[in-house]
Amino acid sequence: MVVMKFGGTSVEDARAITRVEEIIRTRSTEKPVVVVSAMAKVTDQLLAAANAAGSSAREKSLEISLALRERHFNAASELLGTGVFSEFHSVLETEFNSLDDLLRGIAAVGELTSRTLDNVVSYGERISSLMVTEALRERGLPATHVDSRQCIITDSSFGQAAPFFTDTELKLKEHVLPLVNKGRIPIMGGFIGSTRDGVTTTLGRGGSDYTAAIVGGGLTAARIEIWTDVDGMMTTDPNICATARRIKSISFSEAAELAYFGAKVLHPATLLPAMQKEIPVLVLNSRNPKNDGTRITAQGKPSKNIFKAIAAKKRITIVDVKSTRMLMAHGFLRSIFEVFDRHKCPVDMVSTSEVSVSLTVDTVGSIPAIAADLQSLADVKYEGRKAIVCLVGDNIRGTPGVAARVFGALGEMNVRMISQGASEINIGFVIEEDDVPEAVLRLHKAFFTEVDSEVFGEALHKELVRR
Ligand code: ADP
Ligand code: ASP
Ligand code: MG
Numbered sequence: 001m002v003v004m005k006f007g008g009t010s011v012e013d014a015r016a017i018t019r020v021e022e023i024i025r026t027r028s029t030e031k032p033v034v035v036v037s038a039m040a041k042v043t044d045q046l047l048a049a050a051n052a053a054g055s056s057a058r059e060k061s062l063e064i065s066l067a068l069r070e071r072h073f074n075a076a077s078e079l080l081g082t083g084v085f086s087e088f089h090s091v092l093e094t095e096f097n098s099l100d101d102l103l104r105g106i107a108a109v110g111e112l113t114s115r116t117l118d119n120v121v122s123y124g125e126r127i128s129s130l131m132v133t134e135a136l137r138e139r140g141l142p143a144t145h146v147d148s149r150q151c152i153i154t155d156s157s158f159g160q161a162a163p164f165f166t167d168t169e170l171k172l173k174e175h176v177l178p179l180v181n182k183g184r185i186p187i188m189g190g191f192i193g194s195t196r197d198g199v200t201t202t203l204g205r206g207g208s209d210y211t212a213a214i215v216g217g218g219l220t221a222a223r224i225e226i227w228t229d230v231d232g233m234m235t236t237d238p239n240i241c242a243t244a245r246r247i248k249s250i251s252f253s254e255a256a257e258l259a260y261f262g263a264k265v266l267h268p269a270t271l272l273p274a275m276q277k278e279i280p281v282l283v284l285n286s287r288n289p290k291n292d293g294t295r296i297t298a299q300g301k302p303s304k305n306i307f308k309a310i311a312a313k314k315r316i317t318i319v320d321v322k323s324t325r326m327l328m329a330h331g332f333l334r335s336i337f338e339v340f341d342r343h344k345c346p347v348d349m350v351s352t353s354e355v356s357v358s359l360t361v362d363t364v365g366s367i368p369a370i371a372a373d374l375q376s377l378a379d380v381k382y383e384g385r386k387a388i389v390c391l392v393g394d395n396i397r398g399t400p401g402v403a404a405r406v407f408g409a410l411g412e413m414n415v416r417m418i419s420q421g422a423s424e425i426n427i428g429f430v431i432e433e434d435d436v437p438e439a440v441l442r443l444h445k446a447f448f449t450e451v452d453s454e455v456f457g458e459a460l461h462k463e464l465v466r467r
Helices: 014-026 042-054 058-079 082-109 114-138 165-175 177-181 208-218 252-260 271-276 332-342 364-374 402-410 433-448 462-466
Strands: 002-006 032-036 143-146 185-189 192-194 200-202 223-228 245-247 249-251 281-285 294-297 309-323 347-352 356-361 378-392 417-420 426-432 456-459
Touching (some): 002 014, 014 032, 032 114, 042 058, 042 114, 165 177, 208 223, 347 417, 402 433
Parallel strands (some): 002 032, 032 185
Antiparallel strands (some): 281 294, 378 426
16 A cells, blocks of 8 residues: 655645646556645634634635635546535535634634634645545546545644544545555545544644655555655755755654654654554655656665755744753753643743753744743744754764864854754754855755755755656
């Protein structure tokens, strides 16, 4: 079995969905299970509609929903023949009517809870998966829709729900596996799930990749394919650096590190289920399906280059915690981290001196409350608009002088914090958010002008691929 996930741009309109059908057809003897995102930008618009309703801007909210309704109707009418379209028309009507009822309800109370927000944004994947199913059937593929909320069972951390793997695996075996065994192609919406009580949840932005990995892990797939709009994982974000190169082969741990530190091409949790069962993950371009993409495996291929890629994570806040009395006393660090933990605020980078601890977080919202809780122990100062830039590669281990080369390439740029993890596959540092493009370009030039052709492919900007 192979799990194939198609992202937002890969299902953005009728043309894109037709390409998806052609790609799935090439895997039809391999028992495909398909996971799709909402059409491109739909999740953003659903968020905007929900927020408008939450501030009682009822008309604005319904206008956004109407535009979404029209976009989906247009795509469906292009994809489906008249007979099927008139049937599917009423399915779409039902979905959008219930979305509008929900938005009216939110506007009436003028309050948006995280639980209701998840319900609103879930419509993107609910509807796209129904539409892709119809489109594939229209073209003769044996597609069957599966409501992901029956299978992906999560806790109730709305907006960032965590799956219960054992429950989920059982449900996948109940609802998805029998279809595959009958020669059907199950089509599921990514990103969405439900609690054990059946309340709709979402896995966090970009979470459809994670759905694919949960399904692939749960059903022990032979391969998980992530189909997107670039040729694979690149040596850096191709939006920042037009000469970014495709990485042909990379290890799970390197790719996970890159995803965590900002390579948006993969949701950070994606590789966990794949790693556990050693299922290869491929990142492929739905606009350029002949390209081999990136193959992510337990080991990856050895490379002559020190690094595999550079990632950048923006919207970082540096928090300086200066001890007022305990001065590195035993238990000081623990009491600090307990406060962050209580506020469910993950810490990315830490550096300590005798009297203070500096750390970075990416959730600025809870900092004032954390500072208040820390007041009896320490003075807290914080500064936003920072970014973590991170260079990742297995060869950092055992290459002397790596840090000197990195900071040499950065020249006079103002670096605020530095970390070289114990895992020795990453060197990270904190800079001003505005300095990210310059830093990435300098590092890319220094480390990827000459590359090992066994491991790195051509430099292809996605815009070039599109033409
Ligand atoms: P999808 O909708 O298919 O999930 P995303 O927009 O979530 O696609 O992810 C793909 C995008 O990730 C690319 O278009 C690219 O702009 C961005 N990106 C950031 N860093 C990288 C990287 N290192 N390699 C490839 N793409 C990257
Ligand atoms: N549609 C969701 C988002 O935009 C999930 C995804 O595309 O992966 O975040
Ligand atoms: Mg994505």
